[in-house]
Amino acid sequence: MYRSDQPEWLPALDVTPPPRQRRLTVLLRLLLLIPQFIVMAVLGLVTFFAAIAAWFAALALGRLPGWAESYLSGYVAYVTRCNASLYLLVDSYPPFSFTDPRSPVQVEFRPGRLNRLAVLLRIFLVIPAAIIAAVLSAGWEAVSFLCWLVVLILGRMPEPLFEATAAILRYTMRLEAYFLMLTPAYPKRLFGDGASASADGAVAGAASGAARGWSATRPLLLSGGGKVLLAAFIVFGLISVAVPSGESGSSGNQGTTTNAARP
Numbered sequence: 001m002y003r004s005d006q007p008e009w010l011p012a013l014d015v016t017p018p019p020r021q022r023r024l025t026v027l028l029r030l031l032l033l034i035p036q037f038i039v040m041a042v043l044g045l046v047t048f049f050a051a052i053a054a055w056f057a058a059l060a061l062g063r064l065p066g067w068a069e070s071y072l073s074g075y076v077a078y079v080t081r082c083n084a085s086l087y088l089l090v091d092s093y094p095p096f097s098f099t100d101p102r103s104p105v106q107v108e109f110r111p112g113r114l115n116r117l118a119v120l121l122r123i124f125l126v127i128p129a130a131i132i133a134a135v136l137s138a139g140w141e142a143v144s145f146l147c148w149l150v151v152l153i154l155g156r157m158p159e160p161l162f163e164a165t166a167a168i169l170r171y172t173m174r175l176e177a178y179f180l181m182l183t184p185a186y187p188k189r190l191f192g193d194g195a196s197a198s199a200d201g202a203v204a205g206a207a208s209g210a211a212r213g214w215s216a217t218r219p220l221l222l223s224g225g226g227k228v229l230l231a232a233f234i235v236f237g238l239i240s241v242a243v244p245s246g247e248s249g250s251s252g253n254q255g256t257t258t259n260a261a262r263p
Contacts, residue, residue: 009110010185011177013170014218015084016104017162021091026152029088036082036094047075051180058119058181064111072180073109074098080173081105087140087165088151107173109182119181126179129187133175136168136190139237163226164233167192170220191227193219 025032054068064072081094084105092104118125140147147165151157157165167190174187222230 008185009183010187010189011110011174011183012108012218013080013166013173013220014106014108015089015166015169017089017157018091018104020155021088021151021157023152023155025091025093026088026148026155029085029148032093033082033086036085036096039096040079040082043075043078047072047180054181055119055122058114059116062116063114064181069109069111069182071098073107073111073177073182076109076173076176076180076182077107079176080107080169083169083172087169088147088157089162089165089169109177111182112184114181114184118184122179122181125186126175129171129175129178132190133172133187135237135241136171136233137237138240139233139235140165140168142236142240143233160223160225160229163192163220163222164229166220167222167226167230168233189220191230192222 050068050071054064054072057065057068075098078094078098081100081103084090085092085094090104094105095103147157147161150161171187171190174183174185177183178185178187
C-alpha cells in the first residue's frame with residue numbers, strides 16, 4: 001500500500017457505471033443485497049472493537065499499525081462497494097471480499113502519519129461531517145423510490161443522478177476513512193473536484209483504469225444538473241430530518257393539552 005505524509009490527499013473513489021443495467025437486478029436489488037447486509041452487520045461489530053484497538057495504537061504510535069491499515073481499509077472498501085450497488089450506481093453484485101481488482105468500484109487510501117491530538121479528539125471532530133453525511137443519506141433515501149423507478153424504466157442511471165449519487169457515496173467513504181484513521185484529511189469536496197484536483201486525479205484515474213482494464217471516473221466533476229440534484233438531496237434530507245421531530249412535537253403538545261383537560 002502506498003504511503004504518504006501529505007495531509008491534504010483525500011481518499012479516492014473510482015466508480016465505472018455500466019452502459020446498461022439489467023432491469024431484473026434493479027427490480028430485486030434490495031432482496032439481492034440481504035446477504036450483504038447480514039455480513040456488513042457482523043463486520044460492523046468486529047470493526048467496532050478493531051477501531052478501539054486501532055485508536056489506542058494510533059494514539060501511541062502516531063499512525064495505524066499494519067494490521068489495522070489492512071483490515072480497516074478492506075472494510076471501508078467492502079462497505080463502499082455494497083453501498084454503490086444499493087445506490088444503483090453499478091449493476092454487478094458486490095463480492096464477499098475486501099479486495100477485488102475486477103470490481104467497477106475501487107477505493108484508494110494513503111495512510112500516513114497522524115496528529116495525535118486529532119486522533120484523541122476524533123470522535124468529536126467527526127461530528128460536523130457525520131451530520132452532513134446523515135443529511136445526504138436521508139435526502140437520497142427520501143427520493144430513493146423515484147431514483148429506483150427511473151433506473152428501472154430507463155435501464156440505466158441518468159448522468160446527473162449518477163454524479164450526485166457518486167458524490168454522496170464518495171463523501172460517506174471519506175467520512176468512514178477519516179473516522180477510522182485511514183487518513184488525516186477531513187472529508188471535503190462534496191460538490192466535486194476543483195481544477196488542481198482534477199489534473200492530479202485525471203492522471204491517477206487513468207493509471208488506475210489502465211491497470212484494471214476499465215476507465216476510471218476520477219476526478220469527480222459534477223455538471224450543473226448534478227450539482228442541482230445534490231443540492232436537492234440536501235434539501236430533502238433536511239426536510240426528512242426536521243419533519244419527524246416536528247410531528248413528535250405536535251403529538252407531545254396535543255398529549256399535554258389532553259392531559260391538562262382531564263379532571
